[in-house]
Amino acid sequence: MKGCQLFWLKKGFSKxxxxxxxxxxxxxxDILVVQIYVDDIIFGSTNELLCQDFAKLMQGEFEMSMMGELSFFLGLQIKQRKDDIFINQDKYIxxxxxxxxxxNVKPQATPMSSSIKLDKDEEGKCVNSKLYRSMIGSLLYLTASRPDIMFSVCLCARFQANPKESHLKAVKRIFRYLLDTPSLGLWYPRDSTFDLHAYSDADYGGCKIDRKSTSGTCQFLGNMLISWFSKKQNIVALSTTKAEYISAGSCCAQVLWMKQQLLDYGIDVGTIPIKCDNTSAICLTKNPINHSRTKHIEIRHHFIRDHVSKDDIVLEYVDILHQLADIFTKPLDKERFWTLRRDLGLMDLS
Known part of the structure; x- marks a missing residue:
């Protein structure tokens, strides 16, 4: 592949x-985009003739075969139509x-009960750890196209060292949900805008074991979901404000990376709005003065203030009903879960 890269640079491509x-x-x-993954090459263009010329160029210089239009890649099924693209992992599921x-088990409407509170369950019955880890690994790979199971899988993954019967039951519940929704996937309409915006949320003290909060973020281009994140925070936040502030910092880092990536495509998105449902956390990003609300927050989390002052991002208030990142921070009831799943852009085209 190194020879390909040097060849492309000589042919006017930019790395x-x-x-x-x-x-x-x-x-x-027009633009021609080429992506390398090990010994596979994916390319596309706004002009079909550029794709045809590139294919001829590569086949004339290197020994390689053309597999045709992208329909399956790394377990992802890609359905390209005139006005949209649909990505799912039906076959893998x-x-x-x-x-x-x-x-042949009974399907479930949600991946996790809204009342569940998993802990170490030290008195519980041990289960086959190899089987448990294999199930978790399979589910983690599925989160590439199924953001609806992201929180549930990440929560269950915390107990891989010593899984108990209660943990295995929770994992099987996720599979029972997938049995009910195997064809669900991400829909990307052609007429969507390229306005980059994000949602940031946190479940304060949600971990039953150490009372750490869970951060959840998601990023959109127009109405197309392109990135999502669910992770337990590394420190114990002393207030809801701090938990939300730390989550917003993680979201800021992600959107800044995306902003630079879009610049490589020649797209300048300007100031990026991050939607947060905590007004105190929003105020902290605008106030450079340290006080009781901020003195216990590590300096590394304060970089978000610098980017707010530079107009790289802006935190905007969104009410909890329209906080899409809520699905990445806690288990939800069926109605709420289905609403957020739909708003994220998950659909079943079948």
Whole structure:
């Protein structure tokens, strides 16, 4: 692949700064994008003729075969139509349901009960840790196209060292949910805008074991979900404000990376709004003065203030009913879960 890269650079491609496996060539108003993954190459263009010319160029210089239009890649099924693209992992889900003997179980409407509170369950019955880790690994790979199971999978993944029967039951519940929704996937309409915006939320003290909070963020281009995140925070936040502030900092880092990536494509998104449902956390990003609300927050979390002052980002208030990142911070009831799942852009085209 190194020979390919040198060849492309000589042919007028530019190697991008953020993603060094991405190469771009501009031809007037059109653009040709080439992405490398190990020994596979994915390319696309705003002009079909550029794709045809690139294919001929590569086949004339290197020994390689053309597999045609992208329809399956790294377990992702990609359905390209005239006005949209649909991505899911239907085939992968069915394979894993069969592997773990979950094909004929009772389906569930949500991946996790809204009342569940998992802990170490030290008095619980031990289960096969190898099986548990295999199930978790399969589910983690599924989160590439299924943000609706992100929180549930990440929560269950915390107990891989010493899984108990209660933990295995929670994992099987996720598979029972997948049995009910195997064809669900992400929908990307062609007419969507390229306005980058994000949602940031936190579940204060949600971990039953150490009372650490869980951060949840998601990023959109127009109405297209392009990134999501759910993770237990590294420190114990002393207030809801601090938990939300730390989550917003993580979201800020992600959108700044995306902003630079879009610049490589020639798209300047300007100031990026991050929607947060905590007014105190929003005020902290605008107030450079340390006081009782901020003195216990590590300096590394305060970089968000610098980017607010530079107009790179702006925190905006959103009410809890429209806080889409809520699905990444806690288990929800069926109605709330289904609403947020739909708003994230998850659909079943079948």
């Amino acid at each position: 991008e700064n953020v993603d060094t496996t991405l190469f771009i060539k501009n031809d007037g108003k 069915k394979e894993k349901l069969k592997k773990f003997g979950m094909e």
